Amino acid sequence: MGKSVNPDLAKARSQATFDPANLTNYLYGGPEKLRRKRYLPAFVFKELCTEMSLTDLCLIFLGLLTHVSDYLGLTLSIENMAAKEYKEEGFKSTDDMSREEAYEESMRRAVYTNKRVLQLNLQDQEEQYYFREIFVPGANPFALHYVMFKDAINTQGTEDQIQKWLPLAETYAVTGTYAQTELGHGTFLRGLETTAEYDVQREEFILNTPTITSSKFWPGALGKTANVAILNAKLITKGRNCGMQSFWVPLRHLETHQPLPGITVGDIGPKFGYHTSDNGFLQLNRVRIPRENMLMRYSKVLQDGTFVPPENDRLVYVPMTQFRFVVIGRSGWTLAKAVTVATRYSAVRRQSEITPGGGEVQILDFQTQQHKLFTQIASAYAMIIAAKAAKDLYDSAFSKMEKGNLEDLPMLHALTSSMKAFNTWEMATGVEQCRMACGGHGYLLASGIPQMYTDMVSACTYEGENTVMCLQAARFLNKCQEAANKGERLPQLTRFLQTSRLNISSSLDQDVDLNDIIAAYEFRAATVISEANARLNAGLAMGKSQSEAWNYASQLLVKAALAFSHWFTVRALIENMRGAGFDNSTETLLLQLAKLYALDGMLRYSGDFRKVG
Numbered sequence: 001m002g003k004s005v006n007p008d009l010a011k012a013r014s015q016a017t018f019d020p021a022n023l024t025n026y027l028y029g030g031p032e033k034l035r036r037k038r039y040l041p042a043f044v045f046k047e048l049c050t051e052m053s054l055t056d057l058c059l060i061f062l063g064l065l066t067h068v069s070d071y072l073g074l075t076l077s078i079e080n081m082a083a084k085e086y087k088e089e090g091f092k093s094t095d096d097m098s099r100e101e102a103y104e105e106s107m108r109r110a111v112y113t114n115k116r117v118l119q120l121n122l123q124d125q126e127e128q129y130y131f132r133e134i135f136v137p138g139a140n141p142f143a144l145h146y147v148m149f150k151d152a153i154n155t156q157g158t159e160d161q162i163q164k165w166l167p168l169a170e171t172y173a174v175t176g177t178y179a180q181t182e183l184g185h186g187t188f189l190r191g192l193e194t195t196a197e198y199d200v201q202r203e204e205f206i207l208n209t210p211t212i213t214s215s216k217f218w219p220g221a222l223g224k225t226a227n228v229a230i231l232n233a234k235l236i237t238k239g240r241n242c243g244m245q246s247f248w249v250p251l252r253h254l255e256t257h258q259p260l261p262g263i264t265v266g267d268i269g270p271k272f273g274y275h276t277s278d279n280g281f282l283q284l285n286r287v288r289i290p291r292e293n294m295l296m297r298y299s300k301v302l303q304d305g306t307f308v309p310p311e312n313d314r315l316v317y318v319p320m321t322q323f324r325f326v327v328i329g330r331s332g333w334t335l336a337k338a339v340t341v342a343t344r345y346s347a348v349r350r351q352s353e354i355t356p357g358g359g360e361v362q363i364l365d366f367q368t369q370q371h372k373l374f375t376q377i378a379s380a381y382a383m384i385i386a387a388k389a390a391k392d393l394y395d396s397a398f399s400k401m402e403k404g405n406l407e408d409l410p411m412l413h414a415l416t417s418s419m420k421a422f423n424t425w426e427m428a429t430g431v432e433q434c435r436m437a438c439g440g441h442g443y444l445l446a447s448g449i450p451q452m453y454t455d456m457v458s459a460c461t462y463e464g465e466n467t468v469m470c471l472q473a474a475r476f477l478n479k480c481q482e483a484a485n486k487g488e489r490l491p492q493l494t495r496f497l498q499t500s501r502l503n504i505s506s507s508l509d510q511d512v513d514l515n516d517i518i519a520a521y522e523f524r525a526a527t528v529i530s531e532a533n534a535r536l537n538a539g540l541a542m543g544k545s546q547s548e549a550w551n552y553a554s555q556l557l558v559k560a561a562l563a564f565s566h567w568f569t570v571r572a573l574i575e576n577m578r579g580a581g582f583d584n585s586t587e588t589l590l591l592q593l594a595k596l597y598a599l600d601g602m603l604r605y606s607g608d609f610r611k612v613g
């Protein structure tokens with residue numbers, strides 16, 4: 001039962017000046033990865049559905065990605081399910097459900113996918129992600145389990161602890177969360193109040209949330225789903241506060257799922273988005289766990305209570321750095337989904353005339369509509385490709401860290417902090433622009449865009465509130481500027497602070513040279529970073545303390561981190577587009593898209609660029 005494609009859409013696609021397959025292969029990491037990605041939903045839907053053509057299945061798959069299918073009334077007739085537990089007649093729209101019903105529907109789908117991933121032995125993380133997203137397009141109640149809970153075990157646990165706990169997580173013998181934020185503190189981790197006091201007599205930690213503000217508050221899956229937490233608390237041993245450490249804390253009985261003694265836990269209530277994620281609260285009333293439950297890869301507590309500190313006390317923050325990197329990558333794909341919906345809609349929506357009497361045109365013919373959408377298409381590509389570029393730096397830093405070489409940790413923290421802030425702010429702005437570009441229909445939940453926004457805009461807050469993350473990156477950039485001022489050697493990533501010069505060869509009446517674009521963004525970043533450093537030093541010269549001067553310069557320091565991220569993104573986009581081995585037509589188009597992205601950025605931040613000439 002093939003579905004006819006809208007003639008306007010078909011016509012628009014037929015006018016492509018390049019072969020989309022080349023681009024799709026590049027974006028998904030090559031033809032084999034793309035084949036697998038396309039095979040998965042077809043395989044599963046074929047297994048689930050008796051009478052649907054592959055076109056329908058792909059439509060459902062693409063629609064599910066943007067929730068459209070939920071609202072087009074497409075339902076999956078689920079028969080001969082491999083997993084007998086999944087008795088659902090089809091995917092019902094969760095938008096008309098209460099929070100309880102929506103959570104249960106998402107939980108049902110998530111449990112089904114968890115079982116199928118194990119039965120299909122899907123090992124590849126990306127394939128697992130694609131597979132899950134087909135069935136749980138919104139917030140997945142197991143999100144924390146899949147990412148931060150397992151990452152914390154892998155990065156903070158000893159080999160023995162990994163051997164013991166990771167199989168439990170992989171087989172869903174336990175369901176986990178990452179419980180760090182408290183009612184009173186999310187950003188300022190040194191202010192966390194939950195304590196883990198070592199009892200040397202019984203070789204146990206006594207976990208306690210002594211105040212209402214120390215209640216754990218926000219962790220995903222804490223409300224209902226999780227029965228174990230990787231919980232961060234202030235370690236106290238031999239009367240000494242040894243800072244934040246991570247602990248494996250059972251929360252609920254593995255059979256009855258009832259809270260264990262001393263544990264008060266529940267859901268924090270309705271949120272702006274992520275309705276099917278049960279973010280929760282947790283209070284601990286002198287809960288005892290064995291000494292072996294402290295994750296001791298980097299820091300240890302010996303039987304006699306002696307604290308063995310880590311080589312670097314920031315290593316306990318590694319799970320956050322890892323997840324920031326996930327957010328950096330997913331931001332581009334989130335914008336890609338939104339702009340795909342809005343662009344397709346703009347090809348089929350006819351509204352108003354350009355030439356009086358000429359008939360209503362596709363709204364994609366309005367230059368204002370093209371500007372709204374093409375800049376977001378360019379931004380999505382820029383973020384996806386910059387994330388790929390950051391991955392090379394990320395992988396090399398992590399492999400060195402695993403061998404005990406921590407020299408790249410500051411750079412990695414600065415890069416993941418600034419790019420997480422930059423990408424999520426750009427994604428949030430872009431998704432909202434796509435929603436508005438669809439007029440009234442963009443405001444319908446059926447478009448899929450509103451939920452993308454309300455779910456994903458939280459990424460500007462979680463995993464490090466964006467302003468705070470920019471200031472973290474600015475610490476590193478400012479240190480590099482100070483070193484540059486003294487003529488010292490800089491890390492590779494910031495060497496442009498010493499070398500950037502404004503020798504632009506392009507003139508306004510010729511097509512802009514791509515190297516000039518990179519040079520302009522580099523010079524802008526170097527100038528803003530230098531200005532922030534100058535403001536900081538001006539504060540010190542006024543007699544302010546280091547922290548008061550930091551606060552005095554903080555707005556410019558945030559700008560410096562964003563200018564750095566913008567330069568990193570533009571450079572990655574242009575260099576990867578030139579070096580990707582595309583055929584001429586595809587490369588020409590992509591470099592055109594890169595210019596659009598960069599020149600649009602210059603217009604949006606024209607103050608910076610005018611100031612640096």
Ligand SMILES: CCCCCCCC/C=C\CCC/C=C/C(=O)SCCNC(=O)CCNC(=O)[C@H](O)C(C)(C)COP(=O)(O)OP(=O)(O)OC[C@H]1O[C@@H](n2cnc3c(N)ncnc32)[C@H](O)[C@@H]1OP(=O)(O)O
Nearest residue numbers: 143187188189314317327330331413456459462463464475
């Ligand atoms: C659209 C994308 C969708 C993606 C995915 C969707 C699916 C999942 C859906 C939902 C899941 C949501 C999950 C959310 C989880 C959470 O939110 S977990 C909690 C996250 N919390 C935070 O991030 C807290 C942020 N705060 C901090 O990290 C710290 O408090 C601080 C701000 C860094 C300050 O720390 P501190 O006061 O101790 O340190 P400073 O004095 O500022 O700096 C001291 C030095 O330490 C260095 N440092 C700090 N952090 C790190 C780090 N992580 N790694 C390495 N180094 C670090 C810092 O640079 C200082 O060094 P310096 O003195 O040399 O500059």
Ligand SMILES: Cc1cc2nc3c(=O)[nH]c(=O)nc-3n(C[C@H](O)[C@H](O)[C@H](O)COP(=O)(O)OP(=O)(O)OC[C@H]3O[C@@H](n4cnc5c(N)ncnc54)[C@H](O)[C@@H]3O)c2cc1C
Nearest residue numbers: 178179180181185186187218219220458462463464465467
């Ligand atoms: C959807 C969602 C899911 C979450 N999931 C989890 C989870 O699974 N596990 C978990 O542990 N936590 C989770 N969190 C909590 C999240 O990590 C925190 O909300 C986040 O770290 C921000 O902290 P906060 O809420 O205390 O905000 P605050 O830090 O109080 O921010 C409020 C304002 O203060 C400003 N501010 C704070 N400090 C500074 C500073 N030093 N300089 C300048 N400005 C500053 C911020 O910029 C911001 O404008 C989640 C949050 C959300 C929204």
